[in-house]
Amino acid sequence: MPTPPVNTPNSICVLRLSAIGDVCHAVSTVQAIQRTYPKAKITWVIGKVEEKLIGDLPGIEFVVFDKSLGWKAYRQLRQSMKNRRFDVLLHMQLAFRANLAAFFIPAKTKIGFAKSRSKELHSLFVNQHISDSRGFHVLDGFRDFARAIGVDEGLPEWDIPIPHEAKAWATNFLPKEPFVVISPAASKAERNWATERYAAISDYCHELGYQVLLTGGPTSFEKHLCADISKASRAYTINLAGQTDLKQLLLTLQKAQLVIAPDSGPAHMAVTQNTPVIGLYAHSNPNRTGPYLYQRFTADAYTALACKELGVERQQIPWGYRLKGDNLMSAISVEQVKSLIDQAIDFYGLEQPAAEQSNPE
Structure with a gap:
């Protein structure tokens, strides 16, 4: 101590x-x-x-x-x-x-x-x-x-209680099989990835054998975004948008094998549960606001875009500098995120179920 x-x-x-x-x-x-x-x-x-x-x-x-x-x-x-x-x-x-x-x-x-x-x-x-x-x-x-005030802490640790009610809910509503959470909505629409790209990643996770859960808040925008992703996905997704309180969401993130999210609250909630996060960043610096323990697996479009806009090297980007634009997230490719998923699975030894097999007609 x-x-x-x-x-x-x-x-x-x-x-x-x-x-x-x-x-x-x-x-x-x-x-x-x-x-x-x-x-x-x-x-x-x-x-x-x-x-x-x-x-x-x-x-x-x-x-x-x-x-x-x-x-x-x-x-x-x-x-x-x-x-x-x-x-x-x-x-x-x-x-x-x-x-x-x-x-x-x-x-x-x-x-x-x-x-x-x-x-x-x-x-x-x-x-x-x-x-x-x-x-x-x-x-x-x-x-x-x-x-x-004299506290020299080591690596960050979190101990956020999860009530019995949330655990009972999880028993009834969360899948028993390994699953990946896609939490697609950021606080600003410009920070959201394209619906079809989220759907492509959902399908890829299914190909790897994972169930996919979509999470989001109760706003109309978040519900519609998750519904659109679910509709665009070839494989079945479990859409929990608007159906969880914060404690239920926290437990869902805890039980996930992996979380995929833009710069948003759920990305950081997942970190508190030691669940690996693939962050999607184009508007804010992931070195400043990325998922703290999992920054190596961030899909980072921000750095190249900021360097180009400012005409500087990456180490010269001012602290707190944010980019604006509706199309910046398009700089993050589906293949880039697929590669990060593969790397995270390998690095953390995540439980990987049998890959999805196509059924003959």
């Missing part, structure tokens, strides 16, 4: 409201803090949706900040923080709404991101900054918050 600093914090507040992927990154850091300071009282100010995924983490008090309430959310936060004062606030979000929330959290020490990465008035709401990150990935930046 790492040696705590002389001034061991007794009360710690974590401020990370969203999104699902970033909250998953933060869990490993917060749980490392718990292992180092088991007696510290930890409070996490978190978004309403994100709390549904991790609100049952043991030993942590969650204060829900519902951004849909507007100014009322800040009044509620101020009320919940009345008569409190934390030893330290770990302000782990740059968005202005989070910066404003930090104003209502009383803490002796308020630690924020490095000045070089500060934006949206972030520096005005903290009195200390972490050093420039040792790593490029968002999760590495979160790990620097832990280091700032």
Whole structure:
């Protein structure tokens, strides 16, 4: 166990409201803090949706900040923080709404991101900054918050509870045979791969002998996307779009042999369950936001596109630089993803059922 600093914090507040992927990154850091300071009282100010995924983490008090309430959310936060004062606030979000929330959290020490990465008035709401990150990935930046209070964690670890209700659901609805999950929808439509390419990968997974599950949220767009992929696939797919809550989805990702997804929450949820992920990236840097433990299996169109747009070498791409465009994902080919699937199966020794045989008419 790492040696705590002389001034061991007794009360710690974590401020990370969203999104699902970033909250998953933060869990490993917060749980490392718990292992180092088991007696510290930890409070996490978190978004309403994100709390549904991790609100049952043991030993942590969650204060829900519902951004849909507007100014009322800040009044509620101020009320919940009345008569409190934390030893330290770990302000782990740059968005202005989070910066404003930090104003209502009383803490002796308020630690924020490095000045070089500060934006949206972030520096005005903290009195200390972490050093420039040792790593490029968002999760590495979160790990620097832990280091700032004396926690020197090793490889990231996650322990997110899965309730009995979700396990009972899985027994009834998930296939017993090995399966691959395709989670096709990102938060922005431009980050989604083409329907026919997802369908081609679904068919390839079937050829390898896997069942294929399509997952997605309850939005009309996600349901239609998954339905279109299912319709375009030659082989049968199990379409779970809109039919799982976050805990059920987490367990589905845990039980999968492999997950294929663009830059999205489910990709990072799968990482917390140690399920290999093939990420599809063209708009954001996979070295910064890719599936942390599985970056070697990312279909990366971003790097070449960013270098061309900026006229620089890959190591000169600015941190956080994003590309925009509706057709960027077309730079990722079906054959590229097939090759990554083969590599992941071989590298991780994934359970591979007998390949599909065509039945004579």
